[in-house]
Amino acid sequence: MNYAVETKDLTRIFRVKxxxxxxxxxxxxxxxxxxLKDVNLRIEEGELFGLLGPNGAxxxxxxxxxxxxLLPTSGxxxxxxxxxxxxxxxxxxxINMVSGGxxxxxxxLTTRENLWMFSQFYGIPxxxxxxxxxxxxxxxxxxxxxxxxxxxxSTGERQKANVIRGFMTDPSIxxxxxxxxxxxxxxxxxxxxxxxDWVRETSGRxxxxxxxxxxxxxxxxxxxxxxxEGGIVACDTxxxxxxxVSKASSLMFEADYLRDPDKLKGIEGxxxxxxxxxxxxxRTLLTFIVEDESAVADIVSRIVxxxxxxxxxxxxxPTLEDVFVSLVGKGLA
Amino acid sequence: xxxxxxxxxxxxWLGWQMEANWTDPFLFMIYSVAKPVSAAxxxxxxxxxxxxxxxxxxxxxxxxxxxxxxxxxxxxxxFGVTWVIHEDxxxxxxxxxxYISPISFYYYIIGRAGSKILIATVAVVVxxxxxxxxxxxxxxxFTMDWALLxxxxxxxxxCLVSIGIALAGxxxxxxxxxxxxxxxxxxxxxxxCGVVFPITQLPAWGQSLGxxxxxxxxxEAMRKALLPAQQLEGTGLHGIExxxxxxxxxxxxxxxxxxxxxxxxxxxxxxxRAGKIDMTTAY
Ligand SMILES: Nc1ncnc2c1ncn2[C@@H]1O[C@H](COP(=O)(O)OP(=O)(O)OP(=O)(O)O)[C@@H](O)[C@H]1O
Ligand SMILES: [Mg+2]
Numbered sequence: 001m002n003y004a005v006e007t008k009d010l011t012r013i014f015r016v017k018x019x020x021x022x023x024x025x026x027x028x029x030x031x032x033x034x035x036l037k038d039v040n041l042r043i044e045e046g047e048l049f050g051l052l053g054p055n056g057a058x059x060x061x062x063x064x065x066x067x068x069x070l071l072p073t074s075g076x077x078x079x080x081x082x083x084x085x086x087x088x089x090x091x092x093x094x095i096n097m098v099s100g101g102x103x104x105x106x107x108x109l110t111t112r113e114n115l116w117m118f119s120q121f122y123g124i125p126x127x128x129x130x131x132x133x134x135x136x137x138x139x140x141x142x143x144x145x146x147x148x149x150x151x152x153x154s155t156g157e158r159q160k161a162n163v164i165r166g167f168m169t170d171p172s173i174x175x176x177x178x179x180x181x182x183x184x185x186x187x188x189x190x191x192x193x194x195x196x197d198w199v200r201e202t203s204g205r206x207x208x209x210x211x212x213x214x215x216x217x218x219x220x221x222x223x224x225x226x227x228x229e230g231g232i233v234a235c236d237t238x239x240x241x242x243x244x245v246s247k248a249s250s251l252m253f254e255a256d257y258l259r260d261p262d263k264l265k266g267i268e269g270x271x272x273x274x275x276x277x278x279x280x281x282x283r284t285l286l287t288f289i290v291e292d293e294s295a296v297a298d299i300v301s302r303i304v305x306x307x308x309x310x311x312x313x314x315x316x317x318p319t320l321e322d323v324f325v326s327l328v329g330k331g332l333a
Numbered sequence: 334x335x336x337x338x339x340x341x342x343x344x345x346w347l348g349w350q351m352e353a354n355w356t357d358p359f360l361f362m363i364y365s366v367a368k369p370v371s372a373a374x375x376x377x378x379x380x381x382x383x384x385x386x387x388x389x390x391x392x393x394x395x396x397x398x399x400x401x402x403x404x405x406x407x408x409x410x411x412f413g414v415t416w417v418i419h420e421d422x423x424x425x426x427x428x429x430x431x432y433i434s435p436i437s438f439y440y441y442i443i444g445r446a447g448s449k450i451l452i453a454t455v456a457v458v459v460x461x462x463x464x465x466x467x468x469x470x471x472x473x474x475f476t477m478d479w480a481l482l483x484x485x486x487x488x489x490x491x492c493l494v495s496i497g498i499a500l501a502g503x504x505x506x507x508x509x510x511x512x513x514x515x516x517x518x519x520x521x522x523x524x525x526c527g528v529v530f531p532i533t534q535l536p537a538w539g540q541s542l543g544x545x546x547x548x549x550x551x552x553e554a555m556r557k558a559l560l561p562a563q564q565l566e567g568t569g570l571h572g573i574e575x576x577x578x579x580x581x582x583x584x585x586x587x588x589x590x591x592x593x594x595x596x597x598x599x600x601x602x603x604x605x606r607a608g609k610i611d612m613t614t615a616y
Contacts, residue, residue, distance in 0.1 A: 014608065064608070067433050071606045092435040104426035106347065108354050120343030121434040121441075123336040165430070 002081030004173050004206035005043040005066060009075035012036040012061050012230075035061040037230040038075065043208060043223075045172075048199045050221035051210040052324065058230040059210040060099070063175045066208070067097045079173060095173045098166035100159060100181030107151030111142065111161050114150050115168060122169040129168070136164040140190060156187045163191055167198060176209040180216060188216075196220055214320040224320075228328045238320060245271070245318045245326050251288045251296065252316065256308035258284040264302050269295035274331040283311065289318075289326050340436045344444025348417075352448045369409060369456040373401045374463065380529065395470050396556065396565045400528040402460040403555045406453050406493060407522055407548060411515040413449035414442055414497030418504040422613065429611035438597075442501055446494055461559075472559045481575055482558035485582060489551040492586035499593035502600025506609060522548045531568035540569065547589055550582035 014033040035058045043049045051059045064070040065077050068088035077084045079091045105114050112133060119129035137143045140160040145153060153161065159182070166174055176195070180188040199205050211217050217224055218238045225235040234241060248271050261275040261284060269292040276285045288299060296313075303310055316322075325331055353361065380397050388394065422428035431441060464470040500514055507514075525532065525543045532543035543549045553570045557578065564571055570578065604610055 121436045
């Protein structure tokens with residue numbers, strides 16, 4: 001059986017052209033960006049698979065390659081067994097893509113017209129398409145915008161219309177690049193619910209979704225890959241991923257502004273730590289993942305050494321965020 | 334096939350929505366028709382001045398006039414096709430969505446270009462009517478060769494669209510809109526295809542180039558269809574039988590068709606490699 005998605009040592013390098021002409025300089029490869037490096041991934045049919053990673057990790061690049069928009073530099077990528085490089089056409093028949101935070105669409109058409117037009121590129125009979133579109137406009141709560149010009153829609157309404165565009169063609173595999181980016185809580189929830197219902201409604205439907213939101217990944221995905229700097233650093237179910245850090249616990253400190261938080265590195269018993277400054281409050285938030293809680297004493301004394309007061313200390317059960325921090329060495333937000 | 338038809342109609346409908354998106358149909362007519370018509374007429378009047386007052390009824394003048402009138406199609410179609418790629422990518426940001434849909438891109442382009450051809454047709458007809466009724470070019474509906482006109486107009490349009498497809502492939506690769514490409518090609522055709530002067534006036538290499546481009550045969554066929562009895566001599570194609578003229582047009586058009594597919598595929602591949610399909614220059 002074919003995997004819905006399979007990649008073998010998939011690598012993508014962006015060659016960034018230099019403005020300068022000088023030969024001696026143009027040889028250097030420091031200008032090249034390696035967006036993906038030897039990525040090996042297998043997504044089964046029927047999975048709701050998540051890609052989690054910080055900005056610039058290579059998530060969008062991977063999606064573009066799988067959507068046949070971009071060619072790999074080396075390595076292979078297969079969608080439903082078809083090579084993205086050699087057989088893009090059979091792939092295009094069974095996929096669709098939605099990316100968040102974009103403004104695409106023919107602004108001069110109405111929401112319904114815009115969707116209808118795209119449906120025609122997927123060979124859906126006109127009547128059937130209109131029926132589907134109306135149902136989905138209703139389901140996403142933008143039925144009242146059906147005859148509004150696309151250019152007059154709000155960001156969230158546009159995004160919902162975009163999601164409809166992706167799902168209305170009934171793809172076997174859908175690629176969602178941060179589908180809830182910039183949406184309010186309700187809209188995000190509507191879309192998340194739709195995605196998880198959709199994938200379970202009929203067997204054989206596959207979703208590959210990228211996100212920044214840990215909650216979203218945790219709640220939605222059957223399996224997750226954590227990607228950083230173009231490489232997959234972990235791939236498992238959210239539960240198993242959390243298990244890997246469960247012997248550790250996570251401690252959150254809120255202290256006065258720390259001039260030099262990096263000094264807290266290298267305390268024994270700490271698996272990883274991150275910090276965030278809150279300039280407005282003049283505070284620093286520190287998150288430690290500790291294997292051994294006796295490290296607390298050391299942490300406290302190091303903070304106090306810097307002349308800062310500790311305002312609060314909280315212990316949490318491990319979350320995906322902790323998994324991420326322990327693997328990548330930095331937070332997501 | 335049915336799916337391609339759906340693409341064609343969907344794209345055609347979209348193209349028409351865009352063209353007719355003018356709130357005022359009068360302004361729309363002015364912009365889409367009067368502009369190319371006046372551009373063609375300005376050129377014609379310039380020639381009258383330069384040539385020191387040729388009789389507008391003369392064969393030479395008819396040659397220039399008809400060449401310019403039909404050349405409206407070349408400019409409009411080539412511009413139209415490259416513009417479609419540009420505005421889909423930059424303005425609407427839909428090019429990537431269309432690109433990943435399971436369509437034949439050719440049908441999409443043909444569909445989008447359809448309304449442009451229709452509007453260009455109105456412009457050409459208006460120009461011709463002006464020439465016939467105001468300037469007295471002796472075109473006669475009863476002596477005209479309608480069969481030749483319809484046949485060659487169809488082949489000519491197909492040929493222009495396929496040249497447009499090649500330009501679309503090139504436009505794929507250029508992130509910025511390069512109005513230069515279509516204008517450059519159109520300019521090339523204007524010089525080498527016997528629009529205002531017979532290609533026999535060109536140096537030998539230029540003549541060879543002219544004979545290789547279907548537009549040359551197409552314009553000659555258009556003139557012959559409209560004025561069967563009044564043909565300029567020494568055009569290099571004078572006296573050729575209609576059958577052979579059509580055959581030459583068809584063969585060169587076919588050659589350009591295959592060439593354009595090749596160029597499109599190459600452009601498509603290079604654009605996909607460079608990641609230019611969804612690139613916006615964000616201006
Ligand atoms: N067309 C391009 N030219 C040059 N570099 C590029 C191009 N596209 C992406 N990159 C680089 O490749 C890397 C990966 O980018 P990508 O968009 O895949 O990240 P991402 O994981 O989607 O990030 P984000 O969470 O911010 O969306 C980045 O360093 C980016 O700057
Ligand atoms: Mg991204």
